[in-house]
Amino acid sequence: MTVHDTQVLVVGAGPTGLTAAIELLRQGVDCMLIDERSEPARYSRALVLQARSLELLQLHGLSDAFVRDGYLAPGFNFGADDRTPAIVEMYHTGSRYPFMLTLSQEETERALTERLGELGGTLHRGLKLVSAAQDREGVTAKLTGESGERTVTARYLIDCSGSHSVLSQQWGTTEESPLFRGTALIADVLVEGDLPRGFVSLHTNERGGLALLPFQNEYVRVIAFDLAKMEISPKEPLDIEEVQETVDAIVPYPLRIGNPQWITRFRAQNRLLSTYRNERLFFAGDAAHLYIPVAAQGMNTGIQDAFNLAWKLSFVCRGRAPESLLDSYNEERHLIGERTRKLSDLLFQLFIKQARSTTYRKISSKVMGLALSTTPVQNLMSGRVSQTGVEYRHTALSKAQRFGGLPKSAINAGDRVPDLDLADSDGLGVRLYDLMRTPGFVLIGYASSYTSSRKKEAMAAELARLKDRYAGSLQCLMVLGEGLPRQGDVPTFLDARREVLHKLGARPGDVFLVRPDGYLAFRADDPRRLPGLLGSWLSTPVTDSGVRTVPDGALR
Incomplete structure (x- = not known):
């Protein structure tokens, strides 16, 4: 058996690479x-953490601190000056985090780096990937740094090195969109005036489109697509007076900006790799996709790429899942990348069309206002922007394990599982995602007061058997619709808020397998079917030289 320097080489320590590690x-x-980079980047275009990213990052105990330090925007509007602005509100997501959190990428990376250290990991700075070769045994990467060249071998490589990825140019086929080739403006500034700080505000007129994103320390980010300046080279210097002129030209109420923390021109790229995997090489984040920054999707899509891939690689490396599971990364995430690009393109096209036509601007504003006043459209838009609406029903594995006969709206294979509020013997306040901080899958069995004692005992016995068989990979829980939780071989909780009943659509005797990234692997109505269904996700554990022990207290 080949001995590698590391199980997985992760290239790039932005939010995507840090999350993967x-x-x-x-x-x-x-x-x-x-x-x-020899030191962390001080400035970045990424500023917003969406609800789905916060849900996943809470598995590392990070999101509550992010919320404390960031700015909570309840949504975004098109034209804050209107009497009836078109507003997308995030409370429709039903998430534990019903808002858009504006927080500098610098702060996000700092917290992720600290968590890396707590888990025993190290960030090796000043090392650049020059090339990589792969064979049936692994990947050989050539790196260069201050001390010269070195070679690192790994079983797998995740490329999170961003828009300048060497490997995506060598190994990936890129699908580029010609939608946007101009130069935009970006500035983090203090603002004086009647800015409605509650929402992220979007404005358009004949000069172009402009977004105002409030964040901590009273600063506001200005992102402007100024049609009068989009042909200027991104290398041309930009000063505060020029940004002020653009703000004056587009924003319909007076604002005075100053004290810039960061000010620059940038040329946004818009491309998507045709595949996120090439045998043992995987692409995530900006190395796989680049979007026009109008819906705060890029960093969040990368973070979720990382979660999706990392848990699958870890189970395969530890011999606890079949290697075929890795095929699902590209199948699941590439379509999400396509859908996300369509959303960003749609919003940008709306921006530009509104800017170029007064008639279109008036009509579209009225139509959007009417459409967004309806619950179905609000649910759709907030789910797309927050990414809580991301699901994997389209994959072969989800289709094979879909439970038939359910309403279309019911939770099924490939769907996001919401963060359920349960109760134990001490009362309310047990959250499913907090339980999921213990690594691995979660298998939930549901019973009610109408379930016979014999069936409850049989379910508990089967869950206990599977917990022992897949020790270290599978956490098993019983949830009761009514009654009192009790101690036993399988922890038992009460569905006191009826969320398992209504949000999962659970029926007595149902079992649900929740993946480590919070999506439903499958549901079944008979515990006796579990061994066959589990085989697509889990293998009987074996000893692996790549397994490492998480330090005590790191997950508290």
């Missing part, structure tokens, strides 16, 4: 994280 470590797999 800490999730690998949380799941118990050794990895090496490198970044060509």
